Amino acid sequence: MALGMLAALGFEPLGLWPLTLMAIAGVIVLLRSAPRRSAAFLLGWLFGxxxxxxxxxxxxxxxxxxAEMPPWLGWIAELGLSGILALFPALAVLAAWSARRQPTALVLALAGCWTITEWLRGWTFTGLPWNPLGAVLVGPFESVGAARLLPWLGTYALSGLAVLFAGLWFLGLSGFRQSRYWLALLAVPLVAQFWPQTRSSEGAAPVGVPYVLVQPNIAQTELNNPAQFESNFEKLAHYVPPPMAGRGAVVLWPESGLSDYLRDGYPQPYYDETYGADPARARARIARLLGPDRLLLSGAVDLEIRDGRVAGARNAITAVDGSGALRASYAKAHLVPFGEYVPLRPLLTALGIARFVPGNIEFWPGPGRRTIDLGRHGKVGMLICYEVIFPGEVTDRAHRSDYLFNPSNDGWYGAWGPPQHLAQARMRAIEEGLPILRSTTTGISAVIDADGRVVQSVPLGTAGVLLGRIPAANPPTLFARLGNVLSLGWAIALLALSLVALRARPE
Structure with missing residues (x-):
């Protein structure tokens, strides 16, 4: 467990990745001496x-x-969830235990098994691939470290590479007295992390679409308070330049950016809490803010009406043009359990378990990933909040977009969550070869180029605006064509090499 806690320091915001590799090397040492399968499973579970x-x-x-649940329940939930997620490292360590008698085979087997179990974590029970081990290899804003290999590996195989790097350190140290050449293995992760980056998109023409990306720094306590809706809108509007100063721009607001209901046909009480109790009037003031040739993309909530009553809601991105017309909409497809809906709601509600988002209307999932053609404002793929953490699930492969827009509300996530969220968004940009623009309520908002570098950002806990032109996309990467099949292929290759090592050099 201590090794697992040490390994966690490699994730953002600390980024102490050598400690992660050292900790995994320590797990390999312990795994070699595990006497039984049950001991190996327990070792992996405690580490996880x-x-x-x-x-x-x-x-x-x-x-x-x-207000539905006491705050102390959060620590129980965090430890319980961590224990459940720890089952995946436990399975990886258990599966690799069979190769423990041959060090090289053990390292290869653990790297392959870790890749597979992280893939399983990405979709089992709707999936939670937060903080894949490969995220520790993402460098600082201006670089990307060994994560530059993502187009040829994918996130899950990059996690396997992190295990392989740790295994090289284990082999190098354990072989110190046997052969001085093992020492060269110690340098491999260092070289991979600090090798100068090839900037594949440098010098390429940008998409040409100017952007106005706003971070209003609206506190979570004010975001859903009807008394603050007008003030919140004014904070967002304050950072939008006058129409003549930002002509042709796409204006980007965060998740929960619009408190007003912009669509007609809802029951009147829902409009009464918003601007002027009139959706047409709300659309008109957005049009005045934008001017004739700009377009707003903002997080919003759409209601689903059945038989004249509200039956559900959608966490959506709404596109509003300079005439006040609703040009397009995207509904979040991958909803957050207990954030936007309660699984097994009748049972869990009876036990006093509710969701974090205020209100009792369940959110409904949208149809899934899609590319929306916004004409002069480019072809955009949309992802809301944590949808960006799912490798291979962020683009419509049949209709490639020019860029991805990822509005988010990270005000729930304390001090460590936002930088971890940003690191995973950078991984998606590298994998897909697409720029990503993130507008968040409290930070960290950023413009990420197609190589994963942060071009501009607004720090956590501050208000600000980013102005510029959307970076160019790279040609479709190997991962963009194959998706997670690519990572699984690498996992199979690692396991095959492990079998070869067992046969070639049995102990």
């Missing part, structure tokens, strides 16, 4: 519990923004 227990320390913060 420490890893997730520390790296997900932001989760209890979400419990402080709702």
């Amino acid at each position: 519990w420490g890893l997730f227990g520390v790296s997900l320390n932001w989760l209890p913060t979400a419990f402080t923004f709702q």
Whole structure:
């Protein structure tokens, strides 16, 4: 467990990735001496519990923004969730245990098994691939470290590479007295992390679409308070330049950016809490703010009406043009359990378990990833909040977009969550070869180029605006064509090499 806690320090915001590799090397040492399968499973589970227990320390913060459950329950939920997620490292360590008698085979087997179990974590029970091990290899804003290999590996295989790097350190140190050449293995992760980056998109023409990206720094306690709706709109509007100063721009606001209902046909009480109790009037003031040739993309909530009553809601992105017309909409497809809906709601509600988001209307999922053609404002793929953490699920492969827009509300996530969220968004940009623009309520908002570098950003806990032109997309990467099949292919290759090592050099 101590090794797992040490490994967690490699994730953002600390980024102490050598400690992660050292900790995994320590797990390999312990695994070699595990006497039984049950001991190997326990070893992996304790390591995973420490890893997730520390790296997900932001989760209890979400419990402080709702009144349905006591805040102390957040720590129980965080430790319980960490224990469940720890089952995946436990399975990886258990599966690799069979190769323990041959060091090289053990390292290869653990790297392959870790890749597969992280892929399983990405979709089992709707999936939670937060903080894949490969995220520790993402460098600082101006670089990307060994994560530059993502187009040829994918996130899950990059996690396997992190295990392989740690295994090289294990082999190098354990072979010190046997052969001085093993020492060269110690340098491999260092070279991979600090090798100068090839900037594939440098010098390429930008998409040409100017952007106005706003971070209003609206506190979570004010975001859903009807008394603050007008003030919140004014904070967002304050950072939008006059129409003549930002002609042709796409204006980007965060998740929960619009408190007004912009669509007609809802029951009147829902309009009464918003601007002027009139959706047409709300659209008109947005049109005045934009001017004739700009377009707003903002997080919003759409209601679903059945038989004249509100039956559900959609967490959506709404596109509003300079005439006040609703040009397009995207509904979030991958909803957050307990954030936007309660699984097994009748049972869990009876036990006093509610969701974090205020209100009792369940959110409904949208149809899934899609590319929306906005004409002069480019072809955009949309992802709301944590949808960006799912490798291979962020683009419509049949209709490639020019860029991705990822509005988010990270005000739930404490101090550690936002930088971890940003690191995973950078991984999606590298994998897909697409720029990503993130507008968040409290930070960290950023413009990420197609190589994963942060071009511009607004720090956590501040208000600001980013102005510029959308970076160019790279040609479709190998991962963009194959998706997670690519990572699984690497996992199979690692396991095959492990079998070869077992046969070639049995102990």
